[in-house]
Amino acid sequence: MLKSRIQDDMKTAMKAGDKPRLGVIRLMLAAIKQREVDERITLDDTQTLAVLDKMVKQRRDSISHYASAGREDLAEVERFEIGVIQDYLPAALSADAIAALIDAAVSASGAAAVSDMGKVMNILRPQLQGRADMGAVSALVKQRLGAA
Known part of the structure; x- marks a missing residue:
């Protein structure tokens, strides 16, 4: 542990x-x-x-x-x-890896609009905790859902 x-x-x-x-x-x-x-x-x-x-x-x-x-x-x-x-956090993910996880979470949750952002973030949070700046991830998800 x-x-x-x-x-x-x-x-x-x-x-x-x-x-x-x-x-x-x-x-x-x-x-x-x-x-x-x-x-x-x-x-x-x-x-x-x-x-x-x-x-x-x-x-x-x-x-x-x-x-x-x-x-x-x-x-x-x-x-x-x-x-x-x-030193105790997992290695940071690359921008490409984060984008791939966002795409997978959007398709898994069936998110279609910014109002579905909570669903996507709930899927991403356990996968990205400590490995990416969640504020930046949130902005990327919002941008992705806004463009969808």
Whole structure:
């Protein structure tokens, strides 16, 4: 399981004295634990990936805010955190692979208009979680359904 891998890496970082990496891993475990406590469940790998994906998205937003405010030092910290978190996410998909999955999801759901976007996104979300920026995927689906 992904969660146990993160916990093992925390122990390794503690033994190695890698404080920056240890801090990020602790943030990840805290976010996972928070969701488990809030929802009174134990997260599976898909749900854990969703938490990590959300953390990456938050950090990307922070980077843009810090960069616009001229705080490159803080933006660099966020970039480091993204790098550590992405070690636990699956490899990103290419644009062609994403387009193929979108086409398959549109035909599988029978979507014909933008109003059917929710059906398509429900099919795509488990396949793309952590492997693509879901905001960008959403825009591509909207564009595809608008052209259909």
